[in-house]
Amino acid sequence: MPDLAAPLIATADELLLDDALRWCAAVGAVPDVAPDLTGTRRSWRRASAVIVGEDLAGDLARAALPRREHVLLLAREPSQWWPDAVALGAVAVCGPDEEDRILEALAAALDGRGEACLVSMVGGSGGVGASTLAVVLGLAAQRRGLRSLLFDADPLGGGLELLMGAERAEGLRWHDFDATHGRLSAGSLADVLPVHHGVSTLSWDRSSTTLLPAAVPSVLTAAVRGFDLVVADVPRHLDESGADIVGRSVLTVLVVAEDVCGVGAARHVLDRLQQMASSIVVVTVSRAGGIGPAAVSDALGLPVLARHRVDRRVRAAVDRGMGPGRSRAARRTATALLDTLGLEKA
Structure with missing residues (x-):
């Protein structure tokens, strides 16, 4: 399989970061971590997948970053964050307890290809x-x-x-x-x-x-x-x-x-x-x-x-x-x- 870029975790929330790091490890990936808008903007295009924490969702949505695939928004109350998710082009808003769903999305992105x-x-x-x-x-x-x-x-x-x-x-x-x-x-x-x-x-x-x-x-x-x-x-x-x-x-x-x-x-x-x-x-x-x-x-x-x-x-x-x-x-x-x-x- 061809090498892919690392996933990106965009959050300064330590609890959300710990969860996201664990999920990346589960799919065999070593992610980049960006605690702010500047760091996220730097890696946004090249990352294989992006996990955005709720703490940065508003700033990133207002920054009008280019649309891309494989963006997940991680929030403790997912139903409250759909407006920002739509602005980011996120494919899903997931809670920390939705581990299987997040792992599925990450693995699909890291596989690097669609259905054969x-x-x-x-x-x-x-x-x-x-x-x-x-x-x-x-x-x-x-x-x-x-x-x-x-x-x-x-x-x-x-x-x-x-x-x-x-x-x-x-x-x-x-x-x-x-x-x-x-x-x-x-x-x-x-x-x-x-x-x-x-x-x-x-x-x-x-x-x-x-x-x-x-x-x-x-x-x-x-x-x-x-x-x-x-x-x-x-x-x-x-x-x-x-x-x-x-x-x-x-x-x-x-x-x-x-x-x-x-x-x-x-x-x-x-x-x-x-x-x-x-x-x-x-x-x-x-x-x-x-x-x-x-x-x-x-x-x-x-x-x-x-x-x-x-x-x-x-x-x-x-x-x-x-x-x-x-x-x-x-x-x-x-x-x-x-x-x-x-x-x-x-």
Whole structure:
């Protein structure tokens, strides 16, 4: 993660200052402290976030400082301070007892980026290659200069790390988050995950239990703040975690085989996806003598974004630990998805 400027605490109130210092320490930040208008004005623009104490709120509001993001007003009686908060452009007025809310706001500012593009890949039936396409999409994004994460949410799948040939890469796996509670820093998450061919992964150690930890929501929240693209491999049975991931995704890609059985299975998956997904597209997988993409589109009532042609060399490449990234057919499909998402070269 890129280094960000320190947060700024603007107050001369010792009790409010003690609280603010403690909150900054909790999110791993060392703040600048300004006890007056002059010091605040000096650091106002460059600070990653600003906590303004009620003792300086009036002076700062009258000073007409430039508008900026991530300003919090800290007051013992929050309801009395909204006029000054509006003048300062504060996103919230918080009392000293609203610690969780303040920590959330500080962490969001210090993560230094907005929400990533979260894409869910779901197989309409088994063996259609949704996991393979997820890996190739992550690799294609990396070639465009985007920070990408492969988020393995299918406990019964073969594992995205194995597909990439990244099982020996150093870093944390899902079982390392079993005891995680509360909010995670996006920067910290990005720093501790395995990286292979420039793409971060979060999957399972093959010797550990294949259960997703309770921390999945907080890990996903950190992930979408720490990367440009998060590609989630979601099981088609849509367990609780899978449903949450699909519900938060910008795009859900349903991968469907071009045959009658594949379409029949995909219909059942689609029925569930439509209850939670905001946007769904179909990628078909060609089959010799199959029904073709037009028939799949008619049967599912959705447009086909891309037709993926199976590259028989991918299986051998994966078995040799080389991953599927060299497949031209898979790269064409990934390119179509990235273009649809509007993810240009960084």
